[in-house]
Amino acid sequence: MANWKARLLVTTTALAACSTAFGPAISTAAQAATVTTRPALADLPPGVVKLNDAEGCPPATLCLYQHYNRRGPAYGIGAGYRVDLNDLPMGDGTAADNVSSWVNNTHSMAVLIDANEGKARPLYAGQPLEEPPSDNDTVDLVDWA
Incomplete structure (x- = not known):
């Protein structure tokens, strides 16, 4: 994986150097080479907030983890903040449809929404959740009741 990053850096640097000599068209290509989809x-x-992998869930926070048993990449969401999980980088994609465990350390009920299926379910204050197989990797949006 490090090889493609090194090649991208070399290519981007070379394109940027060419833009000085050949004008804005090359500069646009250099910018396009560094665009990411996540x-x-x-x-x-x-x-x-971004949490360290497998970090415990801080007080007054709803935490989400990519893997079961609160492992892997993780984020904390403050109570009351509506968050689209497509906006959270996780692995090679985003946290949308990519979360297996949760901890609600807030005093509010979180609502876990599967926008693809039009389903919503509660995660009560003070409760952890290991996703059942039927709901694993389905949440796209977090809201609050």
Whole structure:
């Protein structure tokens, strides 16, 4: 995996150097080479923090983990913040349809929404959740009741 990053860096650097000599068309190509399809961590929605892999869930936070048993990439969401999980980078994609365990350390009921199926289900205050097989990797949106 490191090889493709090194090649991208070399290509981008070379294209940027050419833009000085050959004009804005090359500069546009250099910019296009660095575009990514997943959101950057610096662009997290309001109320969201990135947690370390398998980090415990802080107080007053709804935490989501990519894998069962609160393992893997994780985020914390402050109570009351409506969050589209498509805005959270996770693995090679996003957290949408990619979360297996939750902890609700808030004093509010979170609503886990599967936008694809039009289903919503509660996660009560103070409760953890290991997704049952039928609902694993289905949540796209977090809202609050």
